[in-house]
Amino acid sequence: MDERAGELRDRDGRDRSGRDADGREHGERLSALDAVFLSMEAPDRHMHGGSLMVFDRPTGPDGPEDFDHTRFLRLVRARLSLVPRYRQKLAAPPLPVGNPVWVDDEHFDLSYHVRHAALPRPGSIQQLSEYCARILSRPLDRDRPLWELYVIEGLEDGRFAVLNKTHHAMVDGRSGIDLTSVLLDTEPDVAPQLPSPSPWSPAPTPGAGQLLRDAARDALRNPAALVTAGGRLVAAPTTTLRRAMSLGRVAASMTRATLVHGAPRSLLNQPPGPHRRFAIQRIALEEAKRVKDTFGTTVNDVVLAAVADATGRYLRGHGAVTDRLWLRAMVPVSTRAGSEQHALGNRVVSVFVDLPVFEQDPIERLRICHEAMAGVRSTHHAVGADFLIGLGEFAPPTLHAMAARAAVHSRLFNFLVTNVPGPQQPVYCLGARLIGSFPFTPLTATQSYAVGLTSTDGWLNFGFTADYDTLPDIERVTGYLRDAFDDLCRCADAVTATARDR
């Protein structure tokens, strides 16, 4: 935000983007792309994403203690001023002359957004996933700030979880932080020093007349904004989206010319209904590194090979024939090309990678994934091994959202795999250590399956989002993923042992 500090301000003391003298973003207008995310939303096509963070039992000065929801609310209240968008809602001009703007929610009600919940006994991962899936299946209320946070008690071993659900129109990649990342600390004992929340006085909600005048003014300054307004936007979202996305430098790497005319049909590509399933799995990063070191690949190659295997096993379990089946994954990567000053949206490039689902030899499958990704890297100046790593100033949910946003416009692939770095050291919330952060992703109109991965301190945290009816037993994929890593590790260990014996 500093780069804008010297800009002219209008007579309300706001600069051109709507930030007032305090840097608040009241009145900022949605970009064309953000507005498209709103207009594309439907009961069976949610435009929210987020993550499920699982925490160990909190430890206080006197040993393990129970999670304290009142303290958690105090923490959120204290840090909310770091993320002004979380107290803002959308206000649309009364006529279709511009996109909606973000305005302070005068009736902001924290207890609406932060919800206290619990699992029934025994508090298993399966129950946690089911609970999350139900929440993912519901749209956010457009008349309030577009986020919800669920604090979930009652996990086995005194653990608790925090599910954050945020609309993609809110995650524009211009700001590096999101609410969940400001709730985490690198020290377990930072919590007692909680500052008291800074006072917040919402800017008054503009009336219909003001909204209209502002929209007209913005339209004069930037006539292109008119094109995306109101009815026309809804009538032709794809065109608008294509144009908007092209600003974001979305590229399509066609690694197999045979597939250029569309992705193969599969069980995974049924149109989803309104309900979701969710499943999670955690794999030690050390396993992926052992495989990568043995075979000279990257961690990302190993991940893709394992995902291809797990997906193939799942499909075969449903009677699908996977002989000669390649499934095209969309894998957003980051590039260093272009100015570092660019917003995040300009640094995320989506590439297509064809995964050899038919291939049941773990080493051969890994080799194919490695070659495919090597081709991608050389073509697109992608960062390389760890992909979205190197964008450390951005919170994982932001990166996942940017990746998912890139996916929404295309039918030319079978499923999305987003791989995003999280904190690579221990982090805590009110003294409780983060065990894992599992992403969930919205499904597009032709996809019933998506894979997200957030790496945190020594772990790969996978989240599988699926349509409720099409993939009713999605949790089986998490077992297959475990099997896939076991196979890869066994191969690596065998190679290492053979090398040592020689």
Added chain:
Amino acid sequence: MDERAGELRDRDGRDRSGRDADGREHGERLSALDAVFLSMEAPDRHMHGGSLMVFDRPTGPDGPEDFDHTRFLRLVRARLSLVPRYRQKLAAPPLPVGNPVWVDDEHFDLSYHVRHAALPRPGSIQQLSEYCARILSRPLDRDRPLWELYVIEGLEDGRFAVLNKTHHAMVDGRSGIDLTSVLLDTEPDVAPQLPSPSPWSPAPTPGAGQLLRDAARDALRNPAALVTAGGRLVAAPTTTLRRAMSLGRVAASMTRATLVHGAPRSLLNQPPGPHRRFAIQRIALEEAKRVKDTFGTTVNDVVLAAVADATGRYLRGHGAVTDRLWLRAMVPVSTRAGSEQHALGNRVVSVFVDLPVFEQDPIERLRICHEAMAGVRSTHHAVGADFLIGLGEFAPPTLHAMAARAAVHSRLFNFLVTNVPGPQQPVYCLGARLIGSFPFTPLTATQSYAVGLTSTDGWLNFGFTADYDTLPDIERVTGYLRDAFDDLCRCADAVTATARDR
């Protein structure tokens, strides 16, 4: 259903109402009124209702035990065949030539409908109410059978709760039973003898052509059905509803001519948003009876006087002036007029009662309520003291739904008070005794407040449904209701003591 047994069946073996040889109601067409409930539904106007049942900790052969969700699922599965509608969904003809029909859901998935949930510690009534309110705020999925059941663990003292949420289009008053009532037993130890579920084979879902042919056939048999179909229904729901309701013998008792032109405006009559609040309170029936016996009124008069008082205190607490304020309550009552053979819809009459909210003298308030209700009884042949009592063959949720359905069409009152008898002896679910059953009611377009009451074995169970934003502290009404009964009991005791002393 027996009365139809001798009717002609078509070549599919179904009788005219669509019941097949086994009495199943596959293919039955929605009535005009049921269709109206569908078409009137909007995000801020839900058309579902139901009840929250709270149970004591279950007792097994070896003493208190934890609630067993797997056994509960088995119970539901075993008894589902008693309520065929619960495995049916709506199918609409592809052209607007008739209302939707109920068809067996070939993909019926019990785990979608019965959901296992829990409260965070300590499991207070406040937390339970909040949890329920969130569920009430969400629409049911129109593509599935129109009900959900939540089994909620983690209440204080090992108690648990069952929340049932059912669409009003499903509760047509023709069948006396609903799912929750078939889950209750009069003996605590009936559960071990659970029968194994009878096999269920869904009738095949009719295709678009079949739906259209059936609709055309039904339209020829009953041309009036065409009037309510498709677009015209949506365009003029009020007219259709009025006509449909007139079949149900809805009568309006204007007890005060001054208010004939509409109900007074109040905080309670803001248009509701999409979110709800819920609050419950339990009062011993003995208290109401003591007051009724002392002053020679009915239990219902006492209930109305207490509700008037609690509502008045709440309004004054929000700075409203209640001097000379009468609030018009709609109170559905039952009549014995007409044939007993009639469907329930024809036996529920809605009357208006003006409640003296200004009156702060408990006895005078009670006297006014008593007179108002006496007038209603003499005009409408209402059953009398206990109102919907005497319709014992109908489950409480059905009665509440019929009452709420009657309310939906009118703006001429301030709020709905439904008073419905539940089981008047101890009842159990899997060995756990029912403590109370608290109804919730949908809000109409001009009402942010509704009161429901189910009497069970020795208790009056009140449920207050409210709009989330308009009445954010609705739980205060439950305290005021407690105060109102305290005042009435004090007055009764004083009168009794004085009489004795003389």
